[in-house]
Amino acid sequence: MEERTVIIVDDEPGHRLMVRAVLEDDGWTVLDADSGERALTVLAEAAEADVRPGVALVDMKMPGMDGMQLLKELQIRRPGMPVVLLTAFGSVGSAVDAMKKGAFDYLTKPADNDELTAVMGKAFEYHKLVRENARLKAEVSGDVKFIGASPGVERVRQLMAQAGPTEATVLILGQSGTGKELVAEGLHRASNRADRPLIKVNCAALPDDLLESELFGYEKGAFTGAVKDKPGRFQLADGGTLFLDEIGEMPAALQAKLLRALQEKTVEPLGSVKTVKVDVRIIAATNRDLKKEVAAGRFREDLYYRLAVLEIRIPPLCERKEDLPLLVSFLLRRLGNKNNKIIRTVTPAFLDALSGYDWPGNVRELENVLERALILSRSDALGTDLLPPQITGAREANQNMSLDMNGEMPDLLTSRSQATPASLEEAERLAILRALEENGNHRERTAEALGISRRTLQYKLKKFGLTRR
Incomplete structure (x- = not known):
């Protein structure tokens, strides 16, 4: 949730409470902190509850991490979130320098109520504009993140x-x-x-x-x-x-x-x-x-x-084959939208064949192979008959090698019957389970590791019945 939420960071309790009261009267949801270090903790705790402030109001001079240091940290952790600085009248020059380094605006202390609400309103409108532009660019490009948990x-x-x-x-x-x-x-x-x-x-x-x-x-x-x-x-x-x-x-x-x-x-x-x-x-x-x-x-x-x-x-893709289930799921959804064709299932042998190939053309080659299979398929399932010979041949060679070494065939996901279809949802569920375990069930870190938003992760956890974790 980001609608009209702000974090106030000020080591002066009286001024912090005054600003909080003004902004709450103006319809803002307010979080606050008395130091830069505490602000980062508050932001992390808020993210766990799916609350992300759209604007930060930060005092320039604070003990420990000052306003400039916090500005740099927020630019890394929350790129695109406007930061408005609070400064004493005699330090306006420092605030202007900070704007050259990425601050949105500044206010002199004590903040005038009307000026405060006006500047914060502009900052939030700017934040919404940045996010909308990023969303539109993502839709045009089809992808803005690396998919994978490796x-x-x-x-x-x-x-x-x-x-x-x-x-x-x-x-x-x-x-x-x-x-x-x-x-x-x-x-x-x-x-x-x-x-x-x-x-x-x-x-x-x-x-x-x-x-x-x-x-x-x-x-x-x-x-x-x-x-x-x-x-x-x-x-x-x-x-x-x-x-x-x-x-x-x-x-x-x-x-x-x-x-x-x-x-x-x-x-x-x-x-x-x-x-x-x-x-x-x-x-x-x-x-x-x-x-x-x-x-x-x-x-x-x-x-x-x-x-x-x-x-x-x-x-290269050959060094991160554990990402194949997530990549296949993501690419098939995107390619399905592009070609007006929905694929709901892939067979275990199909996934095993992808896993047994070294992918010299990397993700670009994988996308081409999946688009070819999707176009040629006559149902909503993909099998090995839709794969080019160099991939099915690599799978057969790996099968023979594996059988010679230990008498069993390697599997991309889990042990399963070759006659039973493995859905893309199964691949996603297993990848999410693994990522949750590797990140101590921390949802923010898990979403980042998977290359998806926390809201998307929340949806998938509910979809797969994993919310109790």
Whole structure:
């Protein structure tokens, strides 16, 4: 629940109670805390009851964790939640600096009642707008989170949560089809630049000369065919994020120019003698081992260290096969909506075949295989007859190997008859049970581990009769 809920963080009891009374009279549900540390505990306890404040009202000066430190922590834990600061008249300059770092607004103490209700109302409207934009983007993209509960996926989500609200340059590493672009989009959405453009460039898809003009732009007459000025991707991304996909494919000469742009925060369009200042956050991705590329002399060492302030490695699907039930369930629902076709059941042999395959194309290949099976199916169930030979062949090879070693066949979910269909709901139920156990039945952490919202988890627990846990 987020409707008109606020958390007040102020170490002065009298002022905190006064503000609370004003906001409650204005229709707000109010939580409060006397310190930054206590505020984080209150937020965690509220989340257990499915209550998440839409706005935070935070005093700048408090013992222990002060307002600026709490602002940074809230940007990580609750990205998109506006923070309004309370400050003494003589510290207005500090509050203005805080707004440059992401605070929504500030009020001087003691807060004027009318100004207080007006600013808090604007903050909550902004919060609703941010959430609605995020929802619409999620509907358009079809997915905003990593699906899975494996340790590797959880590590990716943790790093995204830590790096997203910062200005740090991030290097995303992973095989093709693992979801590097999805991570870049998540980092941008979690940043203070989320309302600015996310511009994407695939460095492997453009010839060298075209890549340079696309990145830095050009002036009229710079080369044959340049009939007018054209801004580059750096300029288009000004104030936002520039995602350089497959950065390992960038030619050496262009690497030097990119390094200069990163160091000086300026670009020089082709055919121009003037430099243009740009404010851009860089996120890069590659399926190459850039350390080996540096050692081989194919990638600049200074550029590598400039890009790899933080590295996020996405595990290939073959390293997280325990996520297959959740991925299959999620993808089949999405593909079913796309193709106007509902799949309710998959056979145990179908899931076992998926588990026995190494997925060199990763999640992208899995999605293609599932869409093919869905289109070819004549019922609401999927069996191995709908899988391509390379997958069923891998399953048979694994069966023979397993029988030779220990006389029994491995199973993706649980022991079951090969003649009995296993529903997608069963796969989800077992995955949720495992995630609950691994997270000590803590629902907030379980939802995060599964890559779903707490409200969705609550629905599924009720659906599967697991609410007593």
